Every structure is written in C-alpha cells, then in structure tokens.
Amino acid sequence: MYQNSGVLVVYRKAVHGDSRIALFLFTWWQKGFLFFRMGIRKRPFYRDFLTKTGQNDYPLRSTNELIYCQFMEATGAEIVVRCLAEEGVEFVFGYPGGAVLNIYDEIFKQDKFKHVLVRHEQAAVHAADAYARSTGRVGVALVTSGPGVTNAVTGIATAYMDSVPIVVVTGQVPTPAIGLDAFQEVDTVGITRPCVKHNFLVKDVKDLAATMKKAFIIAATGRPGPVVVDVPKDVTAHITDFIYPDTVEMRSYNPVVKGHSGQLKRAVQMLLDAKRPMVYAGGGVVLGDAAEQLVELARLLGFPVTNTLMGLGGYPATDKQNLGMLGMHGTYEANMAMQHCDVLLAVGARFDDRVIGSPAHFAREQRSIIHVDVDPSSISKRVKVDVPIVGDVKNVLTDMLALLKQAKDRPDAGALNAWWAQIELWRSRNCLKYNKQSPIIKPQYVVEKLWEVTKGDAFITSDVGQHQMWAAQYYKFDKPRRWINSGGLGTMGVGLPYAMGVQLAHPEAQVACITGESSIQMCIQELSTCKQYRIPVKIVTLNNRYMGMVRQWQEFFYGSRYAESYMESLPDFVKLAEAYGHVGMRIDKPEDVEAALKEAFSPALKERLVFMDFQTDQTENVFPMVEGGKGLSEMILAEEL
C-alpha cells in the first residue's frame, strides 16, 4: 500500500478524450489508490520538468498520451527546486550553508538547472544580476542565512539601483528560532527591505510555491528589481502538496504598461512642433527591450539621440544621430544639446544627478519635457516634466510610432537642419581626443583597440572608476544588453562576477571585463570559480596603480593631496592568474597592446581565461567632466587643462 497522500498530477499531451485518464485512474484505484478530489488543469503543452525518478514518481506507459504520473507531495526544499525548474531557470549562483542544506540536497538530485558555486556570496548575486542584464531573463542566487545574506546585500543593492530582475533565495533559521539570536540569524527581510523591490519571509510551506511564483512575477514586470525569498530551514523540511501555479493574482500589484492615449497625442504633437529636439534614452530602453522601436522613432524623425550610462547600446553608438553618452562624463555635443534643446523626449531614464548636473542650472533653459517611464515615481522626481507618460517603453514607443505615421505634419526641416548644424559644430570639438603619440599606454587606446579586435561585438562588463568611464566612452556599443556595469550604486568588484554571469549565459560570445587594479581585487577570488567552470572571460585591467577616479577628484578638488588612493603592494597579476590556472599577460608598451588583445581573443586561447595587465598612464583623467553641483554645459574639457 502507498502511504502517500497528496495531489496526483497526471501529465498528458493536450489531445482529445479525458475518458482515458479516467480509465487510467481507475486502474490505479484498483491498485489501492484513494482519490479524494479530481480536477483538470489545462496546460498548453506537456511539460516534462522532472526527469528524476524518485519514490514519488510513477512513469505511465499505458496510453501514449499519458506521459507521467506523479505524486506532487513535496518538501519545502523540493518545492524551491521544482519552482526554479518550472521557471526555466538555467543557472543558480550560490553558496551553501546550514540553513540551505535541504535545498542543496535537492539540487544534488536534479539536473534541470546548473548550480554555479561562487567563492563569495556577493559574486553569486552579481553573476545572477549579469545573467539577467545580458539575457533579459530573471537571474537567480541562493545563499545561506546570516553571513550568507549580509555578503549578498551589496549584490542585491546593486541590482536594485539599476532595476535588474533577480530572485534571491535566502536560508533562514528555523521558524521557532527566529528572534532568539539563533546561530547565523539575521533579520533578512529587515536588512534587505530598503534595497529590494519586494521581499518575503515564508513561514508556512503551503505558501512557498505561490510565493516563488510571485517573486518571479514581481522581479520581472513593471520596473524590474530584486526580490528576496527568505525560507526558514524547517519550512524546507515540511511537506505539502505541490502544484506550481501558472500565475498568481496580486490585487495590490498592477503595473501600468499602456501609455495614456491623450498624453501620447500631446507628446507626438510636441515632437512634431519641435525646433531643437533631443531624445534622451536610458536604461529603461534596454530593460524594456525597446531598442528597435527607439531606432525607428529617431530615424523617422531625424532627431539626435543621447544615451545614459545605463542606456548604452539602446541606440547604436556608431549611428550618426547618436551624440554619445551625456552627463558628468558625457560628450560635449550630448551635454550641450541636452541643455539647449527645446523639446526633450526622455525614455526610460530617470534624470539622475550624474546626468543633468545641477537641476537649477538645467532649469535655466526653457524646454518642454516628455517623460516615458514605467515607474510613476521616476517622473517629476528631480525635474518637472510637461507630458508624463506612465507605461512600458516598448508599448509607448510603438503607439507613438503609429501616431507619427498617421500624422500629416512633419518636423520643420529648416529648423532641424539648423539644429543639426549647431550640433555638428559642438561635435567638431572632438572632446574625446587624446594623445595617441604617448610612449606610455593610454587607457583610452586600450579600449579602442579592444573594440577593433572584438569587432565591436563583445559583451563588455566593467568595474567602477575611470576605466568604467573610458569603456563607456570608447567602446561603441551598437546593441543593447552588451554593456554590463553598475551605474546606480557604483559597486567596485562587479566586473569579474558580471563577466562570469554573461559568459555562462552566452557561451559562444566574446566577453571582456574592463577593470582597474583596485576594483578587480574586490572579487578576485572568483578566478577560482572561472577555473572550475572553465569560464573563458578576458580580463582587461587598466592598471594605473591608483584608485584613478578618486585620484582624479583629489587632483581637481583637493589640491592633489592623494590621500590613500595609491595602490601599494599590488600582486603580480600574471603570476596570480597563473596560480589560479589561467593565462596572465603584462603589457607595458603601446605597441604591444594590439598584439596582446589579438592573442587573448585568438582561437588558441578561446577556452582560457586571460588576465591582461595593461600598465597605463597614471596621470590620465576622464574628460569631459561636469563638476558636482555645476551645470551640464559647464564641462571641463581635456584641452582646457
């Protein structure tokens, strides 16, 4: 006799005749099964999400429609794992510990997704984050309670600031021990609350499957963001019926995705009446997969476009209409056009303080602003806008395009030509020029060569600092989701784990991590993870022996008093790379840069991680630069020093 009680789920191909199931169940009943209730849930396709044949599984072969029969009674740990499998998760980045051992035991028994063991929980979350950024799918990390969670917080906050959809499953001490200062207890929901889109503490195993579903829905929809699911250890051991819901209704969560039609009409008219138009496109275009619509709109109207740091690749960098990045380290032409335009179309961008400089200075010029954002709280937060449009950028741009195509008016060609002439004048300042004759390696040169060697088609991750800005300025991203960096939180240490997440998601792609000698040391332990999983990323270290970005500020604003920004006692990165089983290269001369990059990306080293240590100019600074508190048009340019 079978002692199991639970839900029996019969999977069959969606064909005709439910009578066969009834017949089949009858045979099982004869074998001693008792059925208490029966219902049929429709699924579009048969999904074999479990190949494991454990004690709860009964492969059925009697009719060709019935594929699988299974008792869906499961422990909390099994439920977590099955939910992840149901979501189609490919990779779980994690690190085990007491509170999650039940879950790890289930991971051991399954083969639907791959678990990637990182060397520090921060890296697990970063890697999941990069997986999400580069694919558009939800990234997943799994960490244990207490220190596992606190280590993960930096990763969670990083994803939060850049609106990246991830689900982080965290272990928790058993429910009866919560609040008793138990071993490895922290208030995970409390600690992560300010840096998640939402979080859950699952106290009852019956809520687990629905909570997992909610977590994935919340992470991926509306303005994306991280969701934490905290699961106490006893809950992972408790048993309940398991059915993974196709969806879960949440009356309190209904993001607006369609733009208001009246506002759309006003916006379109405003665009058509513009004399000095400007499109300011942010990370929302990348997150919302709306690059195609953006390009179509900008080309149709012939308007100039600028991208934020997070929006790079949302509009092709090599396109004539692209003025490059704007903001603190934006191009002269982008910042001037932003300041002097008369109609500004802001899409999926949030008027960050690193983008518009002083709001008061920005407001000095008269301009009408149309702002498209899925999050109402991004609108009129720092800058008052004239036409707010709440909605998903892809929907909104599609609707705008339809209206534009219907419209009889066209933008005033004369005015547009004059505006472009002005822009070209600004562009001719050639603000990104640098000394190519230097006997010392210029960091900009390395990035330019990297772009050439990879034919502009690599995924580039970066850390935080000067190298990040040079990567943004000199690697011309023509496609979205190719540029993976921490903009909002500015987290040093993301570069290498980001590269891991990207490379695993895109095994055939070229993936390079542009980093600094200081940043790379913040997650250097991941060289070991790369060894274990043979992750052949190429690390491009722009080694200036300084926390260059800090040094630059000290040079400009602190009388060149370089307090604690010199990087002493650097390791020999070549030997370090070799110690981890990778290939190391040190490059000292400009003439060797190209050859080194070519070798690193050659077929011979395709399967290897290559750590390139470029000894770059210590004194180089990032230009243009808008000082904090200054206006966008008040840039410091390279030639002015």
Place this chain on the structure above:
Amino acid sequence: MVRRHIISLLMENEAGALSRVAGLFSARAYNIESLTVAPTEDATLSRMTIVTVGSEDIIEQITKQLNKLVDVIKVMDLTEGAHIERELMLVKVKAVGVGRDEMKRTSDIFRGRIIDVTEATYTIELTGAGSKLDAFLEAIDSASIIETVRTGASGIGRGERSLKV
C-alpha cells in the same frame, strides 16, 4: 507651499507591511507626524492614516512611493478634498481644590468625557481634529497635566468620497 497632508491607504494586512511604510518614510527623509493603522472590516486589509508635512513635490513623491510598495492597494490624499479628521486623546490631569470644578467645566466645553476619577485626578477622553485637542491642552493649566496619550489622526472622505478596494 509646505502644508499638512493626511494620506489614507489600504494595504494587505501582512506581517511587515507597517515596517515597509515606516521604512519608506525614514529612508527617504519624509516627515511623519502621526501614523495609525488597524485592520478593516475585511480582515485581509489594513487601513492606515499618515499625517505628514511637505511641499507639493514631496507629497507627490510620497504618494507615488507609497503606491509603489507591493503591499499597498490604494492611496488617497484626503486633504485634496472634503474630509473628516478625528483623533482620540486621553489626558490625566490633577483635579484638586478649586481647580477640580474648573477642569470639569473646561472638559465639558470641549465635549470631553471624564472616564476615570480619583480624589486627586481626572482622566478625560477627548475626540476631535488634532487642532481641537491642542486647543484643549492650551486651555487647561499646563502644570495640571500628568499624562497625555494621543492616537494620531484617523481620516475619512466626506460624502460619497471613499477609499475602497
């Protein structure tokens, strides 16, 4: 213009929901004058009244940020329309000698109720808008106040105006 606003909201009656709201106010440095919360006739819902002070821009951000919380179902700025505001206050005062009668009279004027009495004290219950409660405290001799407890404001729209799921 900086003004006092009464914001009403309905949210899922779940553990931690209150701390999400409180956390939002402290994390974003918004003012919070009072906050009251209790379940509604539908036990799955909590109704919260928040009294805050801020410019139009700040209040707009506050309502947007509140709406953004996943547990929050509806938000209404009561002060945008006709509304009723009530707060409950319990005051324990010294009530001896000539002052004892005087205290009773003042309480009556404010439609207070004396709900507990000893030889030397009264405990007075008072409801009304916050300003009325303030006025009562002004009206009595401050030296006679032993203890005050206030609930913070609750608010509701006037007439047909209502906040419902």
